[in-house]
Amino acid sequence: MPDVKKLLPPIPDSLKLQPRRAGTDPEPETVLENAQEAGKHAAGWIDERLQLSGAVRWALFRKVPRHDWTYALGFSVMFSFLSQAVTGVFLATAYDPSTTNAYESIRQITNEAFLGQFLRGMHRWGSTVMVVLVFLHMAQTFFYGAYKYPRELNWVIGVVLLVLTMAMSFTGYLLPFDQRSYWATIVGVNINGTGPIVGPYLSDFLRAGPEFGATTLSRFYAIHMLLVPGAIGAMVGAHLWLVMRLGTTSPPWNKPRKKADA
Amino acid sequence: MNRAEKEAYLREYGQLKAEGEPFFPYSVAKDSVVAVIVMAIIITMSIVLGAELGPKADPTSTTYVPRPEWYFFFLFELLKIIKPPELVPLATIGIPTIGLILLFLLPFYDRSAERHPLRRPVATTAGIMVIFAMGYLTYMGAAAGSPNEIEMEAPSTLAGAAAVEWEKGKIVVGQSGCLACHKIGENGNNGPGPELSHIANKLPAQAIAQTLRNPTSPMPSFKNLEEQSPEKFSAMVSFLGQLN
Numbered sequence A: 001m002p003d004v005k006k007l008l009p010p011i012p013d014s015l016k017l018q019p020r021r022a023g024t025d026p027e028p029e030t031v032l033e034n035a036q037e038a039g040k041h042a043a044g045w046i047d048e049r050l051q052l053s054g055a056v057r058w059a060l061f062r063k064v065p066r067h068d069w070t071y072a073l074g075f076s077v078m079f080s081f082l083s084q085a086v087t088g089v090f091l092a093t094a095y096d097p098s099t100t101n102a103y104e105s106i107r108q109i110t111n112e113a114f115l116g117q118f119l120r121g122m123h124r125w126g127s128t129v130m131v132v133l134v135f136l137h138m139a140q141t142f143f144y145g146a147y148k149y150p151r152e153l154n155w156v157i158g159v160v161l162l163v164l165t166m167a168m169s170f171t172g173y174l175l176p177f178d179q180r181s182y183w184a185t186i187v188g189v190n191i192n193g194t195g196p197i198v199g200p201y202l203s204d205f206l207r208a209g210p211e212f213g214a215t216t217l218s219r220f221y222a223i224h225m226l227l228v229p230g231a232i233g234a235m236v237g238a239h240l241w242l243v244m245r246l247g248t249t250s251p252p253w254n255k256p257r258k259k260a261d262a
Numbered sequence B: 001m002n003r004a005e006k007e008a009y010l011r012e013y014g015q016l017k018a019e020g021e022p023f024f025p026y027s028v029a030k031d032s033v034v035a036v037i038v039m040a041i042i043i044t045m046s047i048v049l050g051a052e053l054g055p056k057a058d059p060t061s062t063t064y065v066p067r068p069e070w071y072f073f074f075l076f077e078l079l080k081i082i083k084p085p086e087l088v089p090l091a092t093i094g095i096p097t098i099g100l101i102l103l104f105l106l107p108f109y110d111r112s113a114e115r116h117p118l119r120r121p122v123a124t125t126a127g128i129m130v131i132f133a134m135g136y137l138t139y140m141g142a143a144a145g146s147p148n149e150i151e152m153e154a155p156s157t158l159a160g161a162a163a164v165e166w167e168k169g170k171i172v173v174g175q176s177g178c179l180a181c182h183k184i185g186e187n188g189n190n191g192p193g194p195e196l197s198h199i200a201n202k203l204p205a206q207a208i209a210q211t212l213r214n215p216t217s218p219m220p221s222f223k224n225l226e227e228q229s230p231e232k233f234s235a236m237v238s239f240l241g242q243l244n
């Protein structure tokens, strides 16, 4: 572990906090001490009302078993989801989910808006990155046996998240409303319709009626930007809650250094 | 896992946790590095690959290519592998549904206490096989090539106007999305529709034209094309009518 203090730039003397002499009155004297006192006071005021510092301290400083880099995959999925949320909000400011205007609004974003194509590209390729990372994260938890006792339910929540992620990409594909997205989505909806029992209902629900048309696009848009992201947010909350309560696994090949007391 | 195994696990886990590191900064540092890498990848892909926009959706046109996003290829490919119509529901929904149920229930049927991948040969082998199967299907979907271009040389017996007509028909057939369901030469998906590489051996040109006008579902009809641009339609027929 390198000494972090040595890596930091030197702090000018005037900004250094002087240690208090023992036994002196803790009244703040210098400007700096006053500012520090004000900060503490404000933070204390808020915490007295939110009662959060205990939970935050617990969440940050709880111990986790030593682990390797593959354990960052779960976080990387969450991060790519956040990136999708942010770029998606920006796209929504200029997108018009009507069959007559959708294509034109995407064309404007792509060709005319400032950094529009870059923004669309980030959302488009961000979805690919997120799907790949979800599968990698799933493979990691599978091969490390992380779905076993007591984390079974976290695996189940994970599979729900996998389905929701695929639903995001399926519904988002239609939105540019170009030839490819239009016809691929028709085929996709028809494929859903061939499923047993729920199939026809599912495709009716997606089409928002017997025909593929104007209502379909607004339904896909609502599913894509409200329903599924809301569900993903809630599910990720549950997923992380369980991860924190149960603790992350240890890689199966790591053994305790001291033998556990039998 | 029986009770003793659960207790043993929790005891060992408690020990490992006590010997571990605080989440901050140990995990947070790794997560932050990964966040930067993910962002860099997304930004690079966006700059290098951009965001394309094809021609506007047109419900009346038949020049479409129903091609899903690449990570759905493995599902799409199942459709092509399983051809008989009565088995299609099995491919489209059956196998994915069963796969999903198996995935959901995994922790409830794999209950052994062992976690090391090398000491779980069945689970590890199954996992690797699933990855290979999905990778293979995705590759097949990608290798089907740009589904609106036919790479074929005009037969040497054709010359002059006939060769020009043949080339024109080849382009129209390519643009009409036939390759999404038919294989023609090296291109296209072998199914759900029959291969067309040697269709002229089976059907005379007239019968081909008739099929284009009145196809069996789910193939779209080309009647509109014949009415609006008869020369394109006849080019299609003459191209297909010489595939032998």
Ligand code: HEM
Pocket: A070, A071, A072, A073, A074, A075, A077, A078, A081, A134, A137, A138, A141, A146, A147, A151, A154, A155, A156, A157, A158, A159, A161, A162, A165, A232, A236, A239, A240, A243, A247, A248, A249, A250
């Ligand atoms: C939107 C999708 C998802 C997000 C944002 C997400 C996020 C996370 C995060 C941040 C962790 C903790 C760090 C780690 O161990 O990687 C985690 C753990 C876990 N995830 Fe996910 N996850 C998602 C999808 C999935 C899927 C698809 C599965 C499996 C089907 C899954 C199963 C698990 C399991 C079993 C753990 C516990 C791992 C352990 O304790 O070692 N998750 N997830």
